[in-house]
Amino acid sequence: MAEAQALHTLSIAEAGGRLRAGTLTSTALTRAALERIATFDGALDSFITLTAERALADAATADADFKAGIDKGPMQGIPYGLKDIYDTAGIRTTCHSKLRLDVVPTTDSVVAQRLKDGGGVLLGKLATHEFAIGGPSFDLPFPPARNPWQRDHIPGGSSSGSGAAVAAGFCRMAMGSDTGGSIRGPAAFCGIVGLKPTYGLVSRRGVFPLSYTLDHCGPLARTVEDCALTMQVIAGYDAQDPASADVDMPDFSRGLDWGVHGLKIAVPRHFYARADGVSPETIGFIDSAAEALARQGAKVEEVTLPDYDLFNACGRIILNAEAYAIHEQDFQTRPLDYARMTYSRIITGALISAADLTQALRLRRELATALNAQVLQRYDALITASSLGQAPRFTDYRDGYPTAWPMQSMPFNVTGNPAMSVPTGFSSAGLPLSLQIVGRPFDEPMVLRIGAALERALGLVDRWPALAAGEPARAAATVAAS
Incomplete structure (x- = not known):
């Protein structure tokens, strides 16, 4: 049991080293993960x-491949x-929604296929906000995921289950999607x-x-x-x-140990330091x-950059207009099957004019x-x-959103630049704080x-939330799929 408890702390690089050295098997790693999920995910969902x-079969295949060189x-x-908007052949992809409870794709999304081809072990499909926009909601077939650091706080969205599962040590990596900040x-x-x-660097084909x-x-x-090791597997051109x-x-791993000597780094401090609701701890x-x-x-x-509100308004107009276009038919035929929060967010797209969208697209280029x-x-x-705070x-x-929504991620969806959130410390209440690093396109x-x-x-990697054992996982969440 002690070994099983310790295995969740291994990084992908550390676990990979032990797998290749023959001092650890993927089967043992996977059984430890499943045991940890069974013990704690009843409290986190x-x-x-x-x-x-499927996970144990994937692990057995990986072990056999290692033995064969x-x-x-x-x-x-x-x-x-995988966030449950990624198609998986033979395994349902629900988008956390009543509308897709019985949807079982016949093919994998490109990312799922690349991870499978790379010998990964799929533990399962993770909670999201409904259709990656409507949450956290309690009027859905599944409850919202909770923050492992404090269960009465949200884990963020819409890749909520992905964030919670990685932070809790259920898996070393989980795939998310990001339209206005849903990974960061x-x-x-x-x-x-x-x-x-x-x-455009990672294919979205097969992702809702x-x-x-x-x-x-x-x-x-x-x-x-x-993250770098995962990118080496999932990135690449997809003609479709x-x-x-x-x-x-x-x-992607080249340069991780090079340090920052000689680099020039910009800080648009006005973006966050003057924002309403920013916490002094975040700034500090x-x-x-x-x-x-x-x-x-x-x-x-x-x-100095253009005002944050310009980026945010530009992105929200584009997002809402395109989201409504995607959901228009279901809104006309099955409106009551959406969660109330999802419906209230998407329906605003019906009010956006062609002139509004055109102006937003022009502003986006600027x-x-x-x-x-x-x-x-x-x-x-x-x-x-x-984020402006915890x-x-x-x-x-x-x-809908809280009266003071703390995320500051939309600007870099508007521009398409790479952006990565990393922890900076903890608030006085014991919740994580962070910053994001933004680079040139394809850098x-x-x-x-x-x-x-x-x-x-900053030395924060070894800090883990103290988890409490939860109720046994729901029957709906323990489906063994091939």
Whole structure:
């Protein structure tokens, strides 16, 4: 039991090293993960569908491949989870919604296929906000996931189950999606790392869309290195995804130990320091992180960007218009099957005019130019807030977002730049705080390099939430799928 408890602390790199050395089997790693989920997820509700039978079969295949000298890459033998908007052949994909309870895809999404081809071990499908927008809601077939640090607080959304599962040590990596911050938000609120790659770098084919021109797919993980290793498996051109970028794939792990000496890093401090509701702790931790980078030899300077509200309004208009277009038919035929919060958010898209959308698209180009041509042409990256404060409580929600919504992630969905949330510390209430690192398009290695330097300087990787055993997992969440 002691060994099983310790295995959840291994990173992808550490577990991979032991798997290749023959001192650990994927089967043992997977059984330990399933045992931890069975013990604790009844209190967190991070899983919708637990694919225990499939996971053990994947693990057995990985062990056999290792014995045969077959190495499929860094995810071989590693347990992971998928946000339940990723299609999985033979396993239901519900989008956390009554409308898709019985949807069982016949093919895998591209990301699921790449992880399978890479020898990964699928533990199951993870909770989300309904259709990646409507939550946290209690009028859905499954309860919302909860924050492992404090259960009365949200884990962020919409990749809520992914954030909770990684933070709780159920899996080392879980896939999320990010349309306005849905990877970086759960990472920020759960004290882990979440990478939104450059738009088009990871295929979205087979992932239920929210906004065609804002959606990104990416990993949430315990460490920066684990995000880099995952990207090595999932990134790549897909000719059948119209937004996919046909670019050379880098070595995402290259440079993780290079440090930041000689780099130029911008800080748009006005973005967050003047924002309504920002916590002094958030500002203080970002300032401390900037100072840590400067002590390591980076040149850190304040810069000015267009007002945050411009980015946010631009992104919200595009998101709401495209989300309504995707859901229009179901809104006309099955409106009462949506959760109230989902309905109230998506229906606003019906009120957006063609003129509104056209102006937003024009503004989008101007904002992308302001970031890339005016700032990132002179700096290697910038750092700013992921969130203005700690995770809200569930009771902070009424008819949509809390009165003071803390996320500051939408700007980089508008521009499509890579952005990664990393932990900076903990609030006085014991909840995680964070910042995000933003890089030039397709310069994920730089974002990861700076993140790794911060991770080493801040020393937060070994902090874990104290979990309490929950009720046995619901029958609906313990389906063994092949």
